[in-house]
Amino acid sequence: MKQHPALRVLYVIIPVLVSLAVTSALVIAVGESPFEVFEKLWEGAFRNTESVAGVVNFWIPLALACMGLIITFTAGLWNIGMEGQIMMGALFASWAARTIQLPPELLVPIELIIAALGGAFWGFVVGVLKTRFGVHEIFGGVGLNALVSVYAIYLISGPWRQPEGGNAQSTEPFPANALLNPMSDVFPVSLIALLITVAAILVVIWILRGTRWGLNLKATGKNPRSALLLGVPTTRSTLSAFMACGLLAGLAGAYRVLFTYDSLRPNVSGGIGFLALLVVLLVGIRPLWAPIIAFVFAAILAGSTRLRVSLQLDSSLAGVLQGTLVLVVLLFNGLRQRLTEARPASAAPAAHTSSTVSAPTSGSEGAAS
Amino acid sequence: MSRKPLLSLALVGVLLLTAVMPAVAQDEVVFGIVLVGPENDRGWSQAHYEGGLYVEENLPGSRMVFFPSLNPADAPETTLNDVVQNMVDEGAQIIFTASDAFEEDTVAVAESFPDVTFINISGDDVLAGEAPANVGNMMGQMEWGKLIAGCAAGLSTQTGNIGYLGPLINGETRRLASSAYLGARYCYGLNGGNPEELNFTVTWIGFWFNIPGVTLDPTEETNSFYDNGADVVISGIDTPEVIQIAAQRAGNGEAVLALPYDFEGACELGPEVCLGVPYFHWGPSYLDMIGSVADGTWEQSWDWLGPDWSDINNPDTTNIGFRLGDALSEENAATLNQFIADLAAFATNPFVPDAFALWQGPLSLQDGTELAAEGQLVDVLDVWYLPQLIQGMVGASQ
Numbered sequence: 001m002k003q004h005p006a007l008r009v010l011y012v013i014i015p016v017l018v019s020l021a022v023t024s025a026l027v028i029a030v031g032e033s034p035f036e037v038f039e040k041l042w043e044g045a046f047r048n049t050e051s052v053a054g055v056v057n058f059w060i061p062l063a064l065a066c067m068g069l070i071i072t073f074t075a076g077l078w079n080i081g082m083e084g085q086i087m088m089g090a091l092f093a094s095w096a097a098r099t100i101q102l103p104p105e106l107l108v109p110i111e112l113i114i115a116a117l118g119g120a121f122w123g124f125v126v127g128v129l130k131t132r133f134g135v136h137e138i139f140g141g142v143g144l145n146a147l148v149s150v151y152a153i154y155l156i157s158g159p160w161r162q163p164e165g166g167n168a169q170s171t172e173p174f175p176a177n178a179l180l181n182p183m184s185d186v187f188p189v190s191l192i193a194l195l196i197t198v199a200a201i202l203v204v205i206w207i208l209r210g211t212r213w214g215l216n217l218k219a220t221g222k223n224p225r226s227a228l229l230l231g232v233p234t235t236r237s238t239l240s241a242f243m244a245c246g247l248l249a250g251l252a253g254a255y256r257v258l259f260t261y262d263s264l265r266p267n268v269s270g271g272i273g274f275l276a277l278l279v280v281l282l283v284g285i286r287p288l289w290a291p292i293i294a295f296v297f298a299a300i301l302a303g304s305t306r307l308r309v310s311l312q313l314d315s316s317l318a319g320v321l322q323g324t325l326v327l328v329v330l331l332f333n334g335l336r337q338r339l340t341e342a343r344p345a346s347a348a349p350a351a352h353t354s355s356t357v358s359a360p361t362s363g364s365e366g367a368a369s
Numbered sequence: 370m371s372r373k374p375l376l377s378l379a380l381v382g383v384l385l386l387t388a389v390m391p392a393v394a395q396d397e398v399v400f401g402i403v404l405v406g407p408e409n410d411r412g413w414s415q416a417h418y419e420g421g422l423y424v425e426e427n428l429p430g431s432r433m434v435f436f437p438s439l440n441p442a443d444a445p446e447t448t449l450n451d452v453v454q455n456m457v458d459e460g461a462q463i464i465f466t467a468s469d470a471f472e473e474d475t476v477a478v479a480e481s482f483p484d485v486t487f488i489n490i491s492g493d494d495v496l497a498g499e500a501p502a503n504v505g506n507m508m509g510q511m512e513w514g515k516l517i518a519g520c521a522a523g524l525s526t527q528t529g530n531i532g533y534l535g536p537l538i539n540g541e542t543r544r545l546a547s548s549a550y551l552g553a554r555y556c557y558g559l560n561g562g563n564p565e566e567l568n569f570t571v572t573w574i575g576f577w578f579n580i581p582g583v584t585l586d587p588t589e590e591t592n593s594f595y596d597n598g599a600d601v602v603i604s605g606i607d608t609p610e611v612i613q614i615a616a617q618r619a620g621n622g623e624a625v626l627a628l629p630y631d632f633e634g635a636c637e638l639g640p641e642v643c644l645g646v647p648y649f650h651w652g653p654s655y656l657d658m659i660g661s662v663a664d665g666t667w668e669q670s671w672d673w674l675g676p677d678w679s680d681i682n683n684p685d686t687t688n689i690g691f692r693l694g695d696a697l698s699e700e701n702a703a704t705l706n707q708f709i710a711d712l713a714a715f716a717t718n719p720f721v722p723d724a725f726a727l728w729q730g731p732l733s734l735q736d737g738t739e740l741a742a743e744g745q746l747v748d749v750l751d752v753w754y755l756p757q758l759i760q761g762m763v764g765a766s767q
Binding site for chain 1: 401434435436437440441442444445446447448451452454455456458459469470473477537538575576580582583
């Protein structure tokens with residue numbers, strides 16, 4: 001039984017209003033006007049084409065990361081290693097940009113492919129640790145994040161350091177032909193990256209809706225043991241989910257070094273992987289919503305720059321807004337689930353919501369294989 | 370589904386957009402400061418922020434806009450370009466990018482904003498001839514401050530073992546750590562120690578401040594200095610972990626001492642262990658720069674600004690200073706004041722060429738290369754671009 005459409009919209013709007021109210025209360029508590037705060041946020045994100053480009057430039061890697069996580073979440077996996085996979089993509093892209101000398105129309109695709117492979121490789125390692133060695137992906141992911149982060153620092157301050165010496169902040173800027181180009185001065189966004197991101201969103205939606213692989217991922221995610229008994233290759237599903245996710249993460253990493261910055265820097269992934277986890281947690285495994293919520297988050301964050309500059313308010317307020325949003329939505333979903341469970345007739349949609357809260361379950365296919 | 374919510378949202382959007390009008394008064398001077406750390410870090414970034422406050426107080430009609438913690442870890446969603454765009458929208462005519470971390474980006478961004486003046490702190494693009502016409506460089510001659518800090522450490526150490534907590538390794542940090550060493554070595558001798566036996570160890574954490582998981586942990590490294598026999602630790606990083614740890618350990622009855630860095634008020638975090646603090650005082654130089662941009666007389670320059678030797682703590686004239694700490698014994702305080710007076714005499718002596726005191730041969734670099742022969746003064750630009758630590762120090766040069 002379908003819910004009334006208006007009711008569904010309400011389920012989205014109420015948590016948003018509640019979190020706006022909570023944030024407003026916080027703003028009032030520090031003696032500022034919430035209206036001014038939201039106005040500055042809006043201005044920061046949407047005052048002109050350049051500022052919109054700023055939002056899009058943060059959205060591109062975030063959306064790629066979200067779509068990757070949608071795949072692993074569907075397969076019931078907590079891919080905390082996302083951050084490291086982004087970083088790995090950045091590392092591989094940087095290696096290509098520093099090493100390969102080709103005209104840009106050849107070099108850029110090669111860099112992106114190499115970055116995607118780098119991310120996929122790091123995802124594969126998480127997957128093998130899980131399926132072969134029984135290391136839970138959360139622990140494996142955290143370890144691999146740290147490893148690649150330290151290795152990047154080593155490269156930046158060691159073998160890849162600038163010729164004039166000691167600068168632990170970045171490698172030398174890559175040559176111009178190795179960088180992604182903005183499509184115009186008034187809207188400085190990389191067209192290739194934008195197209196790839198849109199394509200990635202569509203492909204992930206299609207995979208999950210209409211392919212056998214998508215079905216296998218879902219089965220693995222819902223109940224790995226029975227999926228295995230029913231003939232679903234769960235180990236292969238797990239590995240392929242990690243690799244597909246890593247692939248998109250790698251592209252996100254490439255974008256960070258080839259467009260956002262022009263060199264490899266420590267922490268170039270900037271927590272985008274964790275933010276993407278938050279987004280996917282918020283939308284459950286509904287792939288269409290992920291890029292939309294990612295855009296809202298990107299807008300809030302990019303807008304918060306103006307919050308700092310104009311009102312001198314700490315822009316962690318943007319983080320607070322996001323945090324409360326996620327919390328309230330999760331709370332609200334739980335509440336809604338209870339309410340609908342109380343009415344047995346509408347139990348079906350409730351099962352759907354529950355996936356929001358508990359989408360990834362710790363799979364046991366590692367033991368099974 | 371009703372279209373009303375969408376419609377009203379769009380309406381609100383349009384209203385907000387029209388509300389976005391430049392809010393700059395006619396004769397207002399707006400200046401921007403971009404910080405790499407938080408504005409209340411009790412260190413490097415706060416010193417710049419307070420410089421901005423000084424300008425607001427002393428230049429009628431001036432207004433500061435600032436952006437704290439611009440680095441990929443704390444603000445992944447924004448870049449120097451975005452921040453500058455926002456500041457220019459606020460009316461900023463001059464923007465200080467207050468970190469070595471912004472040196473390259475400043476040059477790139479400056480080219481997109483030719484009407485705005487940019488001052489990169491601690492950079493050398495102007496000196497190297499690589500800066501666009503609207504970029505200037507500025508730095509304080511902290512070498513003097515570090516000589517004094519090193520002297521305070523050399524006078525006060527009982528174990529003959531001094532630690533120096535450095536940030537990342539570059540020309541600036543090498544020459545500052547080396548200045549501290551030269552001061553320490555000299556003053557250790559003044560109190561009867563053998564300068565050759567002074568143990569001076571530098572540990573680099575890897576960045577200007579702690580980034581968990583990325584840099585070495587300054588807290589741990591400070592503790593490690595004290596655990597390994599150092600009784601004085603000199604801070605060279607942006608944040609005040611050294612003095613905080615020293616204060617904690619002193620609370621447990623240990624005889625430890627510390628010298629924080631950058632920010633005039635840093636001793637307040639542990640007055641009982643503080644030998645003093647060499648600090649930057651950006652106010653007067655910021656004021657000059659902003660004034661010259663406002664009246665159209667600004668010219669590109671690379672400025673390396675020293676203290677006001679008539680009073681290195683004069684708030685209206687000095688660019689760097691040194692505040693003596695409570696933990697300095699009366700006798701050592703007197704020696705240190707005499708040392709400062711000697712430095713002043715050296716620096717203001719018209720017959721001495723432009724040079725830093727104690728940067729005088731025989732001096733060698735860590736690998737044995739001669740830096741200056743007996744009696745010869747090291748050229749100031751050779752100090753600026755110091756390629757290695759000075760021989761006698763323990764620690765990495767690269």
